[in-house]
Amino acid sequence: MSNRTMHATNGTVDRRTDTDGTTVLELDGVDKSYGSERVIEELSLSVEEGEILTLLGPSGCGKTTTLRLIAGLERPDAGTVVLNDATVSGTDRFVAPEDRGVGVVFQEFALFPHLTAAENVGFGLEGWSDEDRKARVDELLDLVGLEAQGDSYPDELSGGQQQRVALARSLAPEPEVLLLDEPFSNLDVDLRVQMREEVRSIIKKTGVTAVSVTHDQEEAMSVSDRVAVMNDGRIEQVGDPEQVFQQPESRFVAGFLGHASFLPGYVHGGEVTTGLGPIPQSQINGLASTYDRTRIDVLVRPDDIKAMPVDGDAADGRIVSRRYLGPTILYEVRLDDETSVQCMHNHDESIPLDTRVRVELDSDHELAWFPGDQRPAEVSDSR
């Protein structure tokens, strides 16, 4: 891991620009182990009022455990969780989940099967007068567009409707923070995209602060104000979606968010010499002069480069595989220096296997890079 990425691993870096909001939730140095397995390591994170933050990572990275720690369904081994300036998990303090004021939308929705939709929504309103409770339940069913389904039992509702009841139920007691655990993973693909939009707009309408968890980068990008990428119990990077996608601070983040090829290069004289030819240093994001005369890896996404069939010396690589993805085709090109890069083409631009090609950079944004001396043994391509 490079010195550039080191400082991001403890998650304290918050590159968000509009920081005028107040912090609602703060995790500081949180640790959690199950037996000898350390699931969360020194995790720190702060969430501001009214934002939707998504914890994004592969399965087993500790994101759901983080959510459970915030909800009070697990106790941290070390570190603190602060909710609205009050410590809810700390060295000698632990506030039970029922006293925290957090709402949770569970992965399988966890609707109480023996209660109707309206009873589910009203479940958290214990101690309210009948009148107030009924009004609140109606208000929420209205908000999620289920006015007519109040008397239905969960098994009579469709997946999307169950999702809405779960959301309404967790919002009913007006929680300080709303937690969503893989909220869309139980839905069909078509419904998933539609519900993302809906859930985001409902959350924004109520103004509640939300922390969501997912392994789906597209979902994270489209739903969240900020994304925190997690790996192996730690946060690798926090930032708004564009930032995290375009300027990943670690190879893991680069690989986890979309296809990534790492193009080895040598920095010299205002240029980076690569297998695709020279790239002007100005096109590489924040490449400091201290890296002059060193080897680096430039991150290229498949849509950043194009391969064109050419003859003879003009070619610098060869098509070794093609994956037909419907609207697009993903080609893998083995460059003459033995590095592989992936490039995305329209489905009508068909190039046969083994064709000699010339790969050209076709990008109007700055490219990210990583110092070359700490190249991981295995380049991750988790897509």
Added chain:
Amino acid sequence: MAADHHTVDDGGEGLPLPTTIASGAVAAAVLLPLVWLVRTALNVGLDGAIAISTRPATVQVFLNSAALVVVVTAASVLIGVPFAYLTVRTDLPFRRGVTVAVSLPLVIPSYIGAFAFVSAFGPQGAFQRLLAPLGVERLPDIYGFTGAALVITLYTYPYVFITTRAALKSLDTTLIDAARTLDHGRWRAFRRVTVPQIRPAVTAGSLLVALYTLSDFGTPAIMQFDAFTRVIYVEFTSFGRDVASLLSLQLVAVTLLILGLESHVRGNEPLHAGQQGGRTGGTVRLGPWKYVAFAACLAVAGLALLVPLGILLTWLARGGAEVGNALAFRSEYAINSVGVAVGAALVATVVGLPVAYLAAGYRSRLADAFERATYVGYAVPGVVLGLALVYLGTSYARPFYQTVYLLVAAYVIRFLPQAVGSMRASFLRVNPALPEAARTLGRTSFGAFRAVTLPLIAPGLLGGAALVFLTTMKELPATLLLRPSGFKTLVTHIWTATESGYYGHAAVPALILLGVSGLSMLVILSQEGYDVK
């Protein structure tokens, strides 16, 4: 969010304290009587123990019981496995009806079967009287080993039948197809593919048969066959406490031996097939043999079902007024039976709840150990448990000895696993995210349990309680040993009637018990979703 929750490695750390204490107390209470039995036996001293254990009479009892277990288990496998194969895999006529008929003997408590067989096939029983016009003066003796083995086999082979059927049904027949494409004949394919796959199920069924045979009290007693249970009871009632307790320990040792043997035979082969929902088609055509097979199934089921029903109904029709009022049936017996059974069901449910909760919700060795401990009462024969409680009662709980409370305690210890098992299964069906959701919505952990978990496990709670109720109604040996003097129930009445040879007086309570058994079978079936297709 619920996938990896509540894993407690070892020790008790992380378990909820009150539940753990309650659960531990239950486990201790179940184990206590057995500890007491060991103490009583130790009082005999080593020399005395060796003297009693090695005398010819004791060795003979051991050999008797061993022979009975071996013969009954073998016979059950020989009947149960072919019947299972016939009803699952072949074109047997009326497969569904045959399956029900062949399973039904399980409903009849073996001691009722035994007394029916004695009164039917006894030297001068009903059958002899039927044959008398043909000049048959006496039938061959049914008492002793033959009768005991025959009766227990007839009423326990369905254990093997049912477990084997389940295994055969889940067996992926493409495996057999595969073997046959690899040049195996039907018989070789059966031996090399089917047998290894169903062996764990056959073994499990055989275990049930063996344990039942070993612990059965009523049948050997009625058949006057000196198995462990009968001799223990006889010794106890003739003040041979030392002998009774030593024999009890030997019986427990044999039980443990069988349990050990079973896990050895079953092996650790994982069962892969059936889980991916393989194809289960391809019936074997029997040709004309199917009528032979059909007749065999009906013969066995008919013998087991029609003899007791016929005898009981005959007695009922004839009335039993020959011996005055002393043995006449009184409704008070039924009320007593129901009373203690309701008590046992309620106590077992309340007491089993923390054990089941802990075992279902936490993967912890301590929780597992507590749950296992509650199963001890199930594995220990009723006569041994009764004896252990007699010793404990007379020495330490004098005020409780010969009271209904001690009797109910015995039932609870014996049948607790039925309640725990049923409740545990329903706890496992409750998504752990549900109580968690309730907590995040402002309920305390107890509040969440009451508002969410309890309504969801209610059917399992009821099912478990019903099972305890019904099995308690039928329980014989512990009832005989522990009932307060003058306290009569349906089973003690049957016992008295058969002991004194006035079988007719047992007809009404025996028919009631058959009804009760039928009901308990229905409960089991509805709980496990057993289907006869």
